[in-house]
Amino acid sequence: MTTTQPGPEGEATGNPDAPEVTPLLVPREGTPPVTETAAALAEVVARFAAGTGPVAVDAERASGYRYSQRAYLVQLRREGAGSALIDPIACPDLSLLGKVLQGDEWVLHAASQDIPCLAEIGMDPPAVFDTELAGRLAGFERVGLGAMVENVLGYRLEKGHSAADWSTRPLPQDWLVYAALDVEVLLELRDALEAELDRQGKLGWAHQEFEAVRLAPAPGPRVDPWRRTSGIHRLRSRRQLAGVRALWEVRDQMARRRDTAPGRILPDAAIISAVSAAPATTSDLTALPVFGGRSTRRHADTWFGALQAAAALPDDELPQPVPAGDGPPPPNRWAERDPIAAKRLARVRAAVTALAEANTMPAENLVPPDCVRRLAWTPPEEVSAESVRASLLSNGARPWQVELVSDDLTAALAEPAAAAAPQ
Numbered sequence: 001m002t003t004t005q006p007g008p009e010g011e012a013t014g015n016p017d018a019p020e021v022t023p024l025l026v027p028r029e030g031t032p033p034v035t036e037t038a039a040a041l042a043e044v045v046a047r048f049a050a051g052t053g054p055v056a057v058d059a060e061r062a063s064g065y066r067y068s069q070r071a072y073l074v075q076l077r078r079e080g081a082g083s084a085l086i087d088p089i090a091c092p093d094l095s096l097l098g099k100v101l102q103g104d105e106w107v108l109h110a111a112s113q114d115i116p117c118l119a120e121i122g123m124d125p126p127a128v129f130d131t132e133l134a135g136r137l138a139g140f141e142r143v144g145l146g147a148m149v150e151n152v153l154g155y156r157l158e159k160g161h162s163a164a165d166w167s168t169r170p171l172p173q174d175w176l177v178y179a180a181l182d183v184e185v186l187l188e189l190r191d192a193l194e195a196e197l198d199r200q201g202k203l204g205w206a207h208q209e210f211e212a213v214r215l216a217p218a219p220g221p222r223v224d225p226w227r228r229t230s231g232i233h234r235l236r237s238r239r240q241l242a243g244v245r246a247l248w249e250v251r252d253q254m255a256r257r258r259d260t261a262p263g264r265i266l267p268d269a270a271i272i273s274a275v276s277a278a279p280a281t282t283s284d285l286t287a288l289p290v291f292g293g294r295s296t297r298r299h300a301d302t303w304f305g306a307l308q309a310a311a312a313l314p315d316d317e318l319p320q321p322v323p324a325g326d327g328p329p330p331p332n333r334w335a336e337r338d339p340i341a342a343k344r345l346a347r348v349r350a351a352v353t354a355l356a357e358a359n360t361m362p363a364e365n366l367v368p369p370d371c372v373r374r375l376a377w378t379p380p381e382e383v384s385a386e387s388v389r390a391s392l393l394s395n396g397a398r399p400w401q402v403e404l405v406s407d408d409l410t411a412a413l414a415e416p417a418a419a420a421a422p423q
Contacts, residue, residue, distance in 0.1 A: 026177060056106075071120070075183045244275050247271045327374060348376045388409050
């Protein structure tokens with residue numbers, strides 16, 4: 001088995017004498033049948049209750065196909081229990097399974113993506129080990145599951161079905177093999193990463209990060225989510241922004257009703273194209289190349305009606321060019337809004353970058369970027385190590401991060417001494 005560790009720049013460096021990477025093509029004990037009945041689920045619950053140690057958990061969604069982010073397959077593996085594949089559409093309540101797994105840590109990859117959909121079906125982890133986050137903290141440059149398994153364990157996973165439509169029924173056999181393999185080596189990966197974090201003196205930091213992910217509140221609704229439409233930066237007028245908002249909202253209502261990904265109903269490119277062209281009639285709209293699809297043309301009157309409604313809005317109901325918010329402005333506006341703050345941000349970012357490099361991890365994992373921006377935009381009235389620590393903690397930084405960065409950020413916030421006047 002090949003074992004590689006992060007190099008000084010965060011890249012994996014392997015042993016040149018190590019054997020070649022081994023492809024993983026089928027699960028060790030074969031692909032388990034999909035659990036689809038109450039009786040089969042009861043057997044899985046009993047089997048996993050009798051197992052021991054951490055539990056590898058994964059969930060497959062249908063992002064890009066469905067509006068919701070619900071789980072369409074749940075995979076588990078535990079010592080003494082083997083693996084299980086559960087259909088949460090056929091078995092929508094997994095709370096009893098979640099209950100018998102409350103005594104041990106759950107191992108997930110990119111846990112923040114799976115925890116919400118697992119909670120919807122009654123599965124809430126008592127403790128988490130996140131192998132993706134562990135990889136970031138340990139300094140690995142590539143932290144996808146396939147890359148981590150290959151770099152750390154020397155196995156190659158085929159990742160061809162990661163973007164599949166997991167709402168498909170029945171699920172193809174090769175998809176089930178892929179899903180079972182995702183948890184096949186997760187416990188082994190966890191142990192290797194724990195040892196590496198301990199070697200680097202970062203295991204305590206990792207535990208704080210894992211707990212923060214586990215306890216993170218569900219995100220609230222976004223303010224003006226339509227502003228995330230791809231290509232909106234090319235539009236300049238408030239009237240055009242109103243057109244984007246109108247089309248986005250109509251599309252979102254339709255997508256929610258159908259449980260279909262919004263982009264499959266009307267691509268972002270079509271929204272921007274329609275608003276830019278400002279068609280005078282429905283025929284003008286459907287003449288645009290991006291409106292040539294049969295489904296898009298079928299709802300042409302709906303799209304054109306939304307554009308007309310936006311065009312008829314009085315000026316005081318048009319959206320502002322920049323959304324209101326309680327945080328700092330986008331960094332690219334700092335120089336014009338507050339040049340002193342812009343220079344302060346540059347110094348603080350440089351300090352964070354240097355610390356991140358010294359500790360071999362991404363800057364965003366060393367300290368949340370929003371904490372850095374808020375600190376630089378509105379520093380404490382009296383800048384001191386204590387006041388900087390308080391600011392960082394109040395904005396969501398974990399204690400290990402505060403301990404690591406507060407002194408350097410305190411120094412960076414201080415205005416540089418003026419150059420001595422020439423004699």
